[in-house]
Amino acid sequence: MAVKLAFIGFGGVGQALLRILLDKEAQLRDEEGMETKVVAVSDVMKGAVYHPDGLDGQQLLDLVSSGKKLDEYEGQGVTYGLDSMDSIRNTNADTIVEVTFTDVKTGQPAADHCRAAFELGKNVVTTNKGPVAVAYRELQDLADKNGAFWGFEGTVMSGTPALRLPLDTLRGNTISRISGILNGTTNYMLTEMEKGLSYEEALQQAQNNGYAEADPTSDVEGYDARYKAVILSNVVLGVPLEAGDVSCKGITEIKKEELDRARAAGKRLRLVATIERTDNGVKASVEPVELEDTNPLAAVPGAVNAILYECDLSGPIFLSGAGAGLAETGFSLLIDLIHAERMKQKVNQ
CATH class of the missing domain: 3.30.360.10 (Dihydrodipicolinate Reductase; domain 2)
Structure with a gap:
């Protein structure tokens, strides 16, 4: 069963991860038994789009690279305009890619995004330092309580696996x-x-x-x-x-x-x-x-x-x-997605 992703924030890092997932699709399926499906994207500046059966990743990338909004996405049965919390709570995504612009001092809005996802038992992968620095124990306990995975490899040295x-x-x-x-x-x-x-x-x-x-x-x-x-x-x-x-x-x-x-x-x-x-x-x-x-x-x-x-x-x-770079930081999210999938496969054995 494919991992159903919701991107909360769709700037350079989120786009870098999606490119990696498209480029490495066959390799990830063959080597990790992992398939991914983007079902939702919500970005304050770029708009939002949702389809429970999945979205065309290349069309998403083409839209934003040409300066267009996501509400120009073409497809049948698509829902537009969901905000970040709706995309977390009211879609069928099981894994949230949290890559919003966040205040590191308060951890917001990423901390609230993580909290909302964990309360529903949804996994989160993020590159935002704020939630881990400000509310690590609370959020990790909440994730553990609800059987959710929390990955934040990219918060210390980007795609270099310092954690x-x-x-x-x-x-x-x-x-x-x-x-x-x-x-x-x-x-x-x-x-x-x-x-x-x-x-x-x-x-x-x-x-x-x-x-x-x-x-x-x-x-x-x-x-x-x-x-x-x-x-x-x-x-x-x-x-x-x-x-x-x-x-x-x-x-x-x-x-x-x-x-x-x-x-x-x-x-x-x-x-x-x-x-x-x-x-x-x-x-x-x-x-x-x-x-x-x-x-x-x-x-x-x-x-x-x-x-x-x-x-x-x-x-x-x-x-x-x-310790930086779009591709490298996108890769840090892939590290977490792979680890989450391996843990799920181990539990299901």
Whole structure:
């Protein structure tokens, strides 16, 4: 039976996932026994469309790529105009792809979307950090209570499986410390400043390359990495933290001279998120750190992200990869969809 998807939000990431599902349709069916069917799409700007028997994915992509609204979708028996909650509650979708624009500080509207889905026993896959950082335990308990799956692989390092790795492959280890370069914008800027650019020049170049937003505050002040540190503590270490528990200092005050001094001493200055177990619980921080050249994080170039898990059995485990990008983030949703399908198949055996 096909997984029936409702896309709540249909921007670049949602469209990227749909392209992947269309391109990989045969491979997913042959290798995973997984078939998907998009039954609903609801987007505040692009409109909404629903058909219980499924929608033509390519037509959906063609409409939005040409700047048209979804109410121009052509088909028999189609319902138009459902808002996000109607698309969750009043359609036959069993899995919600939650990719709305969400306020990370409040987790809204994604948190309410997740809550509504879980109350009905519907699965959710999302790339929104807010619900996981703000309401992880509540939402996970609600999902578990109602037999729903909640996937949010893309919230920390996009399509690089920074969550799936420790939760699955590193099970049995006690992870004592997690450190990571979790923001590609700032790592790119610091790398370019080492090459001779000023802070202002590096920021402008990051914006020109699409790494930094017009308002780069969340990146350069360390807030983006702070929320990811909260997620890592909540999910991987099982210790609840809030954003205010994570001390945070960004890169806005770093001068090229500081980078030069670090290099002369055989070190590199990088913005590092650290989550560490202590006798008094977990201590977490985001701040510029001088890394020895022998530290694998020191060699992470440009906009790449990386994470280092310090484990009692396996020893240190290092993972690096893209921390952004539409295709990569779309792939993170696919990771979750595949995992949900494998869990369902296991239960049904």
